[in-house]
Amino acid sequence: MESLEQIKKPQIVYSCYFTRSREGEQFVPEHVLSYQLAGTLVMNTGDQDFVFKPGDFRFIRRNQLVKFTKYPPEHGEFKAVSLYLDQETLRAFSFEYGYKAKKWQHDKTVLTLNPNPLYKSYMDSLVPYLQENQTISANLQSIKLKEAILILLQANPELKDILFDFTEPGKIDLEAFMNKNFHFNVELKRFAYLTGRSLATFKRDFEKIFHNTPSRWLLQKRLQEAHFLIKEKGRAPSDVYLELGFEDLSHFSFAFKKTYGLAPSKLLLA
Incomplete structure (x- = not known):
């Protein structure tokens, strides 16, 4: 690894x-x-x-x-x-x-x-x-x-x-780990390390399980969760984007509108 x-x-x-x-x-x-x-x-x-x-x-x-x-x-x-x-x-x-x-x-x-x-x-x-x-x-x-x-x-x-436990993370259930931790803002190599894999093995295992690349899956998963929190829970977009691992509000809004056809602020008013 x-x-x-x-x-x-x-x-x-x-x-x-x-x-x-x-x-x-x-x-x-x-x-x-x-x-x-x-x-x-x-x-x-x-x-x-x-x-x-x-x-x-x-x-x-x-x-x-x-x-x-x-x-x-x-x-x-x-x-x-x-x-x-x-x-x-x-x-x-x-x-x-x-x-x-x-x-x-x-x-x-x-x-x-x-x-x-x-x-x-x-x-x-x-x-x-x-x-x-x-x-x-x-x-x-x-x-x-x-x-x-x-x-x-x-x-x-x-x-x-x-x-004084100097052991490194061992190979764990990738699907369960990602579904639990998708909202953390970390690089793919961190996810790979924490699941006990090299970056190349992580990407290969990921695509076998999710039938998607890690980057696309993370974006889709975070946007789905954002849609739920805004539409069903009445959360403000300015509150959820950081919570779900997006770097900034403008990137989140652009990606959200591209996926759902309207800005997250419009969804809140719908």
């Missing part, structure tokens, strides 16, 4: 937004530990919503599809600190400390972590570096990431079997 390239991101990130913000591609390639400083973060995993307020801690498992919407407080800023625990760092930690994961099925995408003074003091120690735009050296960043892992293991020992 083709390997999925890693998304190059700083490993310790301070987020600050003045207006509501939505993420672009909704694929999480590495484990993420986050602390909400101000504002509200709403996350959707396809079948469950999570709401995080100031003071909340969260852990997101790697190789997951998740939608994020960031809401700043009134007259304020959305603020959060996130740590990306990459596989290289975790493998080195596992080797140094002798941690190994037991084989078990992880079913939770997002974990809400109970308040713990260790989490709070640790995150508070990062804020001065991040808010003052100081550069965290590679050596210091390595130490702080190791500290975060140690704190996670002390506060939530059960995370050992998630943190």
Whole structure:
């Protein structure tokens, strides 16, 4: 199977937004530990919503599809600190400390972590570096990431079997996966990876099952769902297009009109 390239991101990130913000591609390639400083973060995993307020801690498992919407407080800023625990760092930690994961099925995408003074003091120690735009050296960043892992293991020992599970996604039921996750805005190579296939095998298996190309099927599926939500549920087009994986409203409206003969706003009034 083709390997999925890693998304190059700083490993310790301070987020600050003045207006509501939505993420672009909704694929999480590495484990993420986050602390909400101000504002509200709403996350959707396809079948469950999570709401995080100031003071909340969260852990997101790697190789997951998740939608994020960031809401700043009134007259304020959305603020959060996130740590990306990459596989290289975790493998080195596992080797140094002798941690190994037991084989078990992880079913939770997002974990809400109970308040713990260790989490709070640790995150508070990062804020001065991040808010003052100081550069965290590679050596210091390595130490702080190791500290975060140690704190996670002390506060939530059960995370050992998630943190040190280095297996890649296995081949799964493609039809069931796509029908559940078609509304996530990710590239085809992400869908392929998460179903345990190379991109070429994914496309070949997809056409055998759906008798269509992935791109055409995704567009049709999303438009059908949009038609249902607007016509039957009275949803506004401006609300549903992002929810269903479209990049922008104009592209959604063009595709919708081409398929159904009228603009989505006209359907709402029909």
